[in-house]
Amino acid sequence: MSLVDYIRAMPKIELHVHLEGTVQPGTLLELADRNNIPLPVSDVSQLQNWYTFRDFDHFIEIYIQICACLKTPDDFTRITYEYGGMMAHQNIRYAEVTWTPASHVNEHLSFQDLLAGINAGRDQAEREWGVRMRWIPDIARNFPDTAGLVVRWLTSPEARAGGVVALGLGGAEIGRPPELFEDAFREARLKGLHSNPHAGETVGPPSVWGAIRALSAERLGHGVRSIEDPALIKYLADYQIPLEVNPTSNLCLRVYPSYAEHPLxxxxxxxxxxxxxxxxxxxxxxxxxxxxxxxxxDCGLTVEQLEQTVLDAIQVSYAPDDEKVEMHHTFCEEFARLRDQHGS
Ligand SMILES: [Zn+2]
Incomplete structure (x- = not known):
């Protein structure tokens, strides 16, 4: 078994993935057709090219188009179910998935129907493949006026019963510091949600300090630019505030020029x-x-360091303790079994 085969076979866990960013080209074409949304491309190969990301504006253009194509609860059932299939294919056992409710809720789709659609896909995927998901819906920084409404949706009894575990904060970081969202995060934490903002991706250490101090961040989406401030790195290490690192995303968004220069x-x-x-x-x-x-x-971790990141992800997930213990035990057993097959 090669090193790559070994890594592909490993059990995995994902703590930072946007549901809207998992939609495959063929699915987007079908949804666009069904919902009468014109796309700038018309077949899967053109769409795959279009999906091959060029720059930040292109990223936003595609993101908006994807949101426009998602209309009905069934659309959300489908994309969630399909993400479950991708999880199974990669041996991802558990995921905490972000979606942006204010991008989807409108006079034709209530938050309750959106959540019900997503959960129907989640439940079908769990029945079929045994994969599990929980939710970190986010406030879009670009729409600060929606923050209070999003917190009301996420702290409702049906949201908590439906798998919402944390409040995220996404969208364009520049010019919209964490402090703007202090009240929303305080309210969410008081009502039992974890604090899980993006910070330290396109803005440096001040954004991460803001997320820690103003939002009491328990985990940080990205956080990679903390590397620019030794005192912040020491703080993150001392208090073990986890970072959700996404190397290829950082290259695509020009945060770092290459994997070799990525601070992972x-x-x-x-x-x-x-x-x-x-x-x-x-x-x-x-x-x-x-x-x-x-x-x-490409980033220079050893396999042992990679395995430790996976076990750490289990530990810092928002799964209940009994699930964490069970996952930790299963993952360690499977790492050992794979290592025997790999002959190292
Ligand atoms: Zn993200």
């Missing part, structure tokens, strides 16, 4: 708790399995 390995070696994730796998033409391979082959 330096973060791990500085004692920061790091997890590895795919962010928007369809848009960045990647998968979580690919990210694990890049982490070792």
């Amino acid at each position: 390995r330096w973060l791990v070696e500085a004692g920061v708790c790091v997890t590895i994730n795919s962010d928007d796998p369809a848009l960045f033409n990647t998968t979580l399995a690919d990210e694990y391979v890049h982490a070792v082959q």
Whole structure:
């Protein structure tokens, strides 16, 4: 068994993935057709090219088009079910998935129907493949006026019963610091949600400090630019505030020029708790399995360091303790079995 085969066979866990960023080209074409949404491309190969990401504006253009094509609860059932299939294919056992409710809820689709559609896909995927998902819906920084409404939706009894575990904060980071969302996050935490904002991706250490101080962030989406501030790195390591690192996303969005210059390995070696994730796998033409391979082959982690990031991800997930213990036990057994087959 080659190193790449070994990594692909490993059991995996994903803590940072956007549901809208998992929609495959063929699915988007069908949904666009059914919902009468014109797309700038008309077949799967053109769409795959279009999905091969060029720059930040192109990323936003595609993201908006995908949201426009998602109309009905059934559309959300389908994309969630299909993501479950991708999980099974890559041996991802558990995922905490972000989606942006304010991008979808309108006079034709209530939050309750959106959640019901997503959960129908989740339940079908779990029945079929045994994969499990929980939700980290987010506030879009671009639409700060929706923050209060999003928190009301997410803290409702049906949201909590339906698998919502944390509040995220996504969208364009520049010019919209975490402090703007302090009230929303305070309210969400008071009502039992975890605090899980993006920070330290396109803005440097001040954004991460803001997420920690103003939002009491328990995990950070990205956080990679913390590497620019040694005091922040020490703080993250001392308090073990985990980072959800997405190497290929950072290359596509020009945060770093290459895997070799990506700080993943330096973060791990500085004692920061790091997890590895795919962010928007369809848009960045990647998968979580690919990210694990890049982490070792291109970013310089050892296989042992990679395995530790996976076990750490279990530990810092928002799964109940009994599920974490069970996952930890199963993953360790499977790592050992795979290592025997790999002959090392
Ligand atoms: Zn993200």
